[in-house]
Amino acid sequence: MLHRRIQQFVLVYFLGLLSLLLVKYLLNLSDYVIPGPVEIWQTCKSVFARYVFNVLDTLWIAVVGHIISIILAFMVGILGRHNSWIGSLIKATAYSIQAYPIVAVAPIIFILLGDGLMTRLLIAVMICYFPLLLSVIGILSEPVDSIEHFYVSTKRMNWRLQVRIRAYENINKLTTVIAGSATMAVVGTIIAEFIAADAGIGYSIRTALYQSDLSKILTALFLIGISTSLYLTGLEWVGNVIQKKCQA
Amino acid sequence: MKLKKQQICWFSNIDGYLIVMQIECQNISYQYPQTDTHVFEHLSCQVTGPGFHALFGQSGLGKTTLARMIAGELTGYSGQIQSRQIYEILYTHNMERFPGWAGIGDMMESTIQASGRDMLNELVDAFGIQPVMNARFSQLSLGQKNRANLIRYLLQKFDLLIMDESLANVDETTRGRIIITLKTLFPEKCFLYISHNMMEIAKFCNQIVVLRSPCKHPQTSMISGQNLMTENNFVMKELEQTMLEIVHAS
Numbered sequence: 415m416l417h418r419r420i421q422q423f424v425l426v427y428f429l430g431l432l433s434l435l436l437v438k439y440l441l442n443l444s445d446y447v448i449p450g451p452v453e454i455w456q457t458c459k460s461v462f463a464r465y466v467f468n469v470l471d472t473l474w475i476a477v478v479g480h481i482i483s484i485i486l487a488f489m490v491g492i493l494g495r496h497n498s499w500i501g502s503l504i505k506a507t508a509y510s511i512q513a514y515p516i517v518a519v520a521p522i523i524f525i526l527l528g529d530g531l532m533t534r535l536l537i538a539v540m541i542c543y544f545p546l547l548l549s550v551i552g553i554l555s556e557p558v559d560s561i562e563h564f565y566v567s568t569k570r571m572n573w574r575l576q577v578r579i580r581a582y583e584n585i586n587k588l589t590t591v592i593a594g595s596a597t598m599a600v601v602g603t604i605i606a607e608f609i610a611a612d613a614g615i616g617y618s619i620r621t622a623l624y625q626s627d628l629s630k631i632l633t634a635l636f637l638i639g640i641s642t643s644l645y646l647t648g649l650e651w652v653g654n655v656i657q658k659k660c661q662a
Numbered sequence: 663m664k665l666k667k668q669q670i671c672w673f674s675n676i677d678g679y680l681i682v683m684q685i686e687c688q689n690i691s692y693q694y695p696q697t698d699t700h701v702f703e704h705l706s707c708q709v710t711g712p713g714f715h716a717l718f719g720q721s722g723l724g725k726t727t728l729a730r731m732i733a734g735e736l737t738g739y740s741g742q743i744q745s746r747q748i749y750e751i752l753y754t755h756n757m758e759r760f761p762g763w764a765g766i767g768d769m770m771e772s773t774i775q776a777s778g779r780d781m782l783n784e785l786v787d788a789f790g791i792q793p794v795m796n797a798r799f800s801q802l803s804l805g806q807k808n809r810a811n812l813i814r815y816l817l818q819k820f821d822l823l824i825m826d827e828s829l830a831n832v833d834e835t836t837r838g839r840i841i842i843t844l845k846t847l848f849p850e851k852c853f854l855y856i857s858h859n860m861m862e863i864a865k866f867c868n869q870i871v872v873l874r875s876p877c878k879h880p881q882t883s884m885i886s887g888q889n890l891m892t893e894n895n896f897v898m899k900e901l902e903q904t905m906l907e908i909v910h911a912s
Contacts, residue, residue, distance in 0.1 A: 560759045564811075567733075567752055568818050570773060579761055660763065 419643045427639055431632065449629045457629030458636075465618060465630075469637040472603050472614040473645060475531070479538030480599035483546050484592060486539070491550030492577055505551060512544040517605055524610035534606040534614065541602030542595050549591040553584045585660050589653030596649050600642050683747040683852055684710045685732060685822060690741035692727065700876050701727050702739070707871045707882040712852045714845050716863040716887065717824075719873030719912060725856050728873070729753055729824045732854070748821040748852060755826035758811045760799035766810045767795035774817045781847075785813045788843040790836060804831035809840070816844070822852040829857070838893045841866045845891060864904040865890050872911040883911035 431454075438448040445453060494504030520537045527533045554577060561579050565571040581588060607616025615634050622630035686708040693700045701724040709715045717725050730736040732743055733753035745751070760769045774782060786792050789809040794802055802810065812828045829837045837859075844853060845866070857863055863870055867887035874881050885907045890896050 560757050561761055563758055564754070564773075564814065567735075567754075568773070578763075582761060582763055 419647050420640065423639045423643050427636055434632075446626065447628075454629045454632055457627065458633045461618075461630055461633055462637075465615065465634055465637050468613070468615040468618045469634075469641045472607060472616060472638075473600070473641050475534050475606075475614065476538055476596075476599040476603040477645065479535050479603060480542055480596055482535075482539050483543040483595065483599065486543055487546040487550045490547055491554050492573070494547075494551045495554040495577075495580075497555070501555070505548075508544055508547050508551065512548060516541045516544075516602070517609075520606065520609055529610045529612055533610045534603055537606030537610070538599055538602035541605065542599040545598060546591065546595045549595075550588070553587055553591070554580050556580065556584070558583045582660060585657055589650075589656060593646060593649040593653055596645055597642060600638070600645065604638065682710055683712055683821070684708060685743070685745045685748055685751075685852070685854075687728070687732070688742045688744065690728075690731070690739055690743070692724075692731070692739035695738065702881060703876045704879070705741070705881040707884065709852070709854060709869050709871065711868070712848075712850050713868040713889065714841060714853045714855060714866055715869045715871070716855045716857065716867040717871050717873065718857070718860070718863055718908060721858070723873045723875060725873055726755070726826055729826055729854065729856060732822075733824055745822070750818075750820045751822045751824070752815055752818060752820045753824040753826065754811060754815045754828055756808050756811075756828055756830045759807070760810065760814075762798055762800055764798075765796045766791075766799055766802070769799075770810070770814050770817065773814055778817050782813070782817055784847070785816055785843070788847075789813055789840055805833070805836075808832060809836075812840075816848070820851065822854065824854045824856070826856045827858075828855075834862070835893075837862060838866070842891065842893060860905055860908055861901070864888060864901055864908060865896060870904075870908060872908055874912060885911055 434448055435451065437443070438450075449457070490504060490508075494501050494508070516537065519540070523533055523536055523540075527536065558579050561583065562571065562576065565575060565579075603614065604616035604619070607614035608620050611617045615638060619631055619634050622628075622634065686706075688706050690702045690705040691700070692702045705728070717729065719725050727736060730753060731739055733751050735753060760766055764772075770782060771779075786795060789812070791802075791806055791809050791813070794806055794810075799807060799810070808828055808830055809832060812825065815823060829840060832840070841855075841862070855863070855867060865888050868889040870885040870887050872883045872885055874883065885904065888896055888901055888904055
């Protein structure tokens, strides 16, 4: 799984790079705008080790942010699954906040908390959390009548059993949603670093942008792609293990 | 109606009068929400006393709808459903499933009290699902699924159990054996069995409510079944007569 995913990413990445170089040579753009392959390679070699550490720094924030988002989404999703007043309020709030681009809200967090770890984590959580919450609410609020009927009729149904039944019956959807939201966690962390941080690969991209150094940006993008692929593969593996255990 | 108390256990004494176990639908009218389709128009019927009774009718006439109304799962109808001496009504249908995270034996045990264990074993033997008690629900055949589902309902507290096609996909011999087991083990309970198997209903049921199309009045007809307590001890002519009555009524 990992091998194929990385292969696919590398293929897409080099196709993109090739297109960029094609544009450069077709439009006769200077090396200042789009550097040549040799310059890209040399820059890559010089910053690679530092960027690997930066990507790992970003990745752990993304993983922590993702875990927090999952826990929060399930906690609030369990409350929001009802068709009650509180459930409607939670859904309406989640939809409203989801409609806001979090990138536009992020500066407020930056102003309040300054740059640093908390800001990165909070923005990553916010970007990942709301879509995840809406999916979790959607899954947990869908009754599984064929199973729940017995427990409702015999007055044995409680919230824990209801959540367990619905989560178990939708385990495939839940693992897909969780794996899908991992990319949002990575994107959220990079955005946070881009606007409000002094570490991580997002911060490195911002620095490279100020230096108008496309080679560094391309190297960063390559490493982001590889690390995201690794994380996604790990999550899919965990998801498969859970699904197999459920079906055993 | 004054009756002797020792005659039957399903009568209770209120002020010297004995009240019989009964479920009665009076003047029920119902149409599905946001449609013009009338399922029932002034439908009335009643089932009296414990035992194995049936609700029979062609597909789409509203057997399940009526069953869910009696069980209190469906509202929004006009008319009244009254019950006497029936406090706990359960409704089960053949599309129900067990949660998949444990074997059906464990799932059944989690929904009964310790005192119900003997009854569980007896039912499991009678229903012939002993070999699959450790299997997950998804691993069972359709007939085994329905039998397992019925067992867990029988282990609950109920006065009336509505069985909506609960023995579908079960072979005829086993179905007969199960019905006789129910009649033997639960003589004081009331069962309302929904099935399309006319012979089975004519053979084993006591009172048969035949549901007719809403354009026919009255919308139900009551037939007396053979109410057999053994599988083969019946007079063919009488059985045929009951079946003919059902056909004419429907």
